[in-house]
Amino acid sequence: MAKATGSICNLDCTYCYYLEKEKLYPGRGSAWCMSDETLELYVRQYVEAQDGPEVGFAWQGGEPTLAGLEFYRRAVELQDRYADGKKIRNSLQTNGTLIDDAWGEFLAEHDFLVGISVDGPEPIHDHYRVDKGGKPSFSKVMRGLEVLKKHKVKFNTLTTVHARNERAPLEVYRFLKDIDSRYMQFIPIVERIAPRVDPDGSALVPPSWEDEARTSKWSVSPTDFGRFLCEIFDEWVRHDVGRIFVQMFDVAVGAWLGLDSSLCIFAETCGDALIVEHNGDLYSCDHFVYPEYNLGNLRDRSIREMVESPEQHRFGDAKRDTLPRTCRACPVRFACNGGCPKHRFARTLDGEKGLNYLCPAYKTFFTQVDAPMRVMAGELTRGRPAAGVMNWVRHQDHLGRLQAAKRNDPCPCGSGKKFKHCHGRAS
Numbered sequence: 001m002a003k004a005t006g007s008i009c010n011l012d013c014t015y016c017y018y019l020e021k022e023k024l025y026p027g028r029g030s031a032w033c034m035s036d037e038t039l040e041l042y043v044r045q046y047v048e049a050q051d052g053p054e055v056g057f058a059w060q061g062g063e064p065t066l067a068g069l070e071f072y073r074r075a076v077e078l079q080d081r082y083a084d085g086k087k088i089r090n091s092l093q094t095n096g097t098l099i100d101d102a103w104g105e106f107l108a109e110h111d112f113l114v115g116i117s118v119d120g121p122e123p124i125h126d127h128y129r130v131d132k133g134g135k136p137s138f139s140k141v142m143r144g145l146e147v148l149k150k151h152k153v154k155f156n157t158l159t160t161v162h163a164r165n166e167r168a169p170l171e172v173y174r175f176l177k178d179i180d181s182r183y184m185q186f187i188p189i190v191e192r193i194a195p196r197v198d199p200d201g202s203a204l205v206p207p208s209w210e211d212e213a214r215t216s217k218w219s220v221s222p223t224d225f226g227r228f229l230c231e232i233f234d235e236w237v238r239h240d241v242g243r244i245f246v247q248m249f250d251v252a253v254g255a256w257l258g259l260d261s262s263l264c265i266f267a268e269t270c271g272d273a274l275i276v277e278h279n280g281d282l283y284s285c286d287h288f289v290y291p292e293y294n295l296g297n298l299r300d301r302s303i304r305e306m307v308e309s310p311e312q313h314r315f316g317d318a319k320r321d322t323l324p325r326t327c328r329a330c331p332v333r334f335a336c337n338g339g340c341p342k343h344r345f346a347r348t349l350d351g352e353k354g355l356n357y358l359c360p361a362y363k364t365f366f367t368q369v370d371a372p373m374r375v376m377a378g379e380l381t382r383g384r385p386a387a388g389v390m391n392w393v394r395h396q397d398h399l400g401r402l403q404a405a406k407r408n409d410p411c412p413c414g415s416g417k418k419f420k421h422c423h424g425r426a427s
Helices: 020-024 038-047 067-080 099-107 122-128 139-151 169-178 224-241 249-254 301-307 310-320 359-368 370-381 386-404
Strands: 053-058 087-094 115-119 155-161 183-188 281-283 294-297 353-355
Touching: 038 053, 038 067, 038 301, 053 067, 053 370, 067 087, 067 099, 099 139, 115 139, 122 139, 122 281, 122 294, 139 155, 169 224, 183 224, 183 249, 224 249, 224 386, 249 370, 370 386
Parallel strands: 053 087, 087 115, 115 155, 155 183
Antiparallel strands: 281 294
């Protein structure tokens, strides 16, 4: 991922972990955007580092649109220059507040996939996602989304799950469907705060922190995050399979098919989701932008060299190698693999370090979806659409209602007869 503007953003979201990264580059003054020299180095090296026929550029922030349209026009020109026959794809993750017709025309012309950050209906979204003056951002986000629709720009939605929306899963899910989102990501917010602020002003602690720290008041709880995923899944698997695509559910289907996870947090090892900062510094991961995880700068070492470096391999393998014994014996390990290393600060029942804070959520979710996941995997293996699971679930629901009906109740089938004289007789 490329941070064209680093941590610079026009919003001041309460839970944003990246705003503090500005402290890594004090005194940057007017040099807050990736320079033309760094941009060219990045584009050339990134294309050269890809062995496959396609190259995907992911532009993030901060707020990447603050770099301006001319920056991305230049990026596209450089991609064309260095493509060397490879197919170039671009994605842009944005808060959407600065999207206007000029942006819409450009994004449509160059086939950008745009991720819009929206946390749910207006009262939920505006609880944490405010601008620098503390004013709500929902109306501006919706205006930007309408521009994308007007210009037929492909988009998906990224929804963070936190203390404000964790208990409103169906309200959030149905809202996203109402705004025509067909591709959804749900990202849990988990941050820890030290008792005292660091000398550099940082309040959030790094993943490797082992001293005293408390979970922030805006973080999602493990119990509620598990319930959030399960309730949305229950509605999705009955009505929306094949029509709505939820990243977490798609990744789970892959796990039940025996495939390697396409989502880094559930992969056995990590280290493939590096980020390049505005000045060319390359870090091991978006959640590990700290000096000890700085692999070097594009001006001094190539992207390929840094990705293949021993330190990056150690970083990626540590996810697997430090997995607690409890996790190694867990029946859903194949789907979870211990989750994101950033969140592995809890302890197991026997006191071992390295348990994921969200372990109860993942165990609840992956256990609950086991049966329908097996059905979907079976359908896909036989060359049939996964949507066939909806008929299976409805049949299971019908059987459940039959089993719950009392003998003298009206039969759930709607025949007008008593249950004992209708389907109850057969059962």
